[in-house]
Amino acid sequence: MNSLERLIQEISRLPGLGKKSATRLAYHLLSGDAVDAQRLGILLQGLHEAIRPCSRCGSFTEDDPCPLCSDRGRDHTTICVVEHPQDVAVMEASREFQGVYHVLGGVIAPIEGVGPGDLTIGALLRRARDEKVREVIIATNPTVEGDTTALYVAQQLRELTKVSVTRLALGLPVGADLEYADRLTLARSLRGRTLLGEDT
Template identity: 55%
Template structure:
């Protein structure tokens, strides 16, 4: 053992965070050990507080402190439009655009048989019960443009279309400010498919 037990334990716990390897965990651990005690305690208290106070909204499955969440309670939002995203952070990204005037539904993942994630592990049952007897006329599927996101979008489309709901998918393609020469073939193909008249 190279470090005292409490330090080794801290490094092990930090390595459980996504994208944090052994070297980064060591750097973070020593930063926390050298930080002011109030700062280290503030971080620990923020983690505990978030774990205790935050839960899933019973309507949309977004993270919230109150249930239902403020977005679900907002009477000014378009009841006929529902945007489906993979993660709570995607709601924040969509809200920053100020384009979505409707409501949201958070799946908490995407279908990925390789990772053992099927529709049962997502909030699809909550989505279906929510859509029954609702005013929703259009569902915008805003899953990520990767294999799992595409599989999830296709699954949702096949599930929702028989309910008489219009299902649309956010467009894919080149990022604003991107150069054609740096785009991969799939991105260029999607951009070509999504072309529109000017």
């Protein structure tokens, strides 16, 4: 197998990229400037050395603790718990949250062999106990595993601390059409209905 075939094989291992897309990308990189492929190559080679999980919240960062954890302007009494490091970037993009984060590193999924011990729940409990935390917002995905994990984390937090534990609201996505909303989402958005003018 030559370098080109090996590159196609490596690229097609990435999520969402099949053999065809991988081939197209490989030929694109080969047809373009050598410097472009090299720059990407150098970035990938040094990636894991440059970026590491923050020892505090677990999000990816170049400095430890991460800029979010070191930011004294943020509200360190509110922790938003997410599944994966990329969720931190997603939450930050909403520009709605001013607190700090805690990355669980996944969700409880017994079928895949992931138990509570495989997540950073212990570290979250220590943070909630030792730091002056008032609220923990659980922002795991609204899936079976995400909900189970949220319940488990909430239970543990309530047993050991007095922090208030909340969960992201479920409901219709902004701009959605009732007609295309699924039954469960509609039911949750009805159950969680708010007073008109309450949420601006």
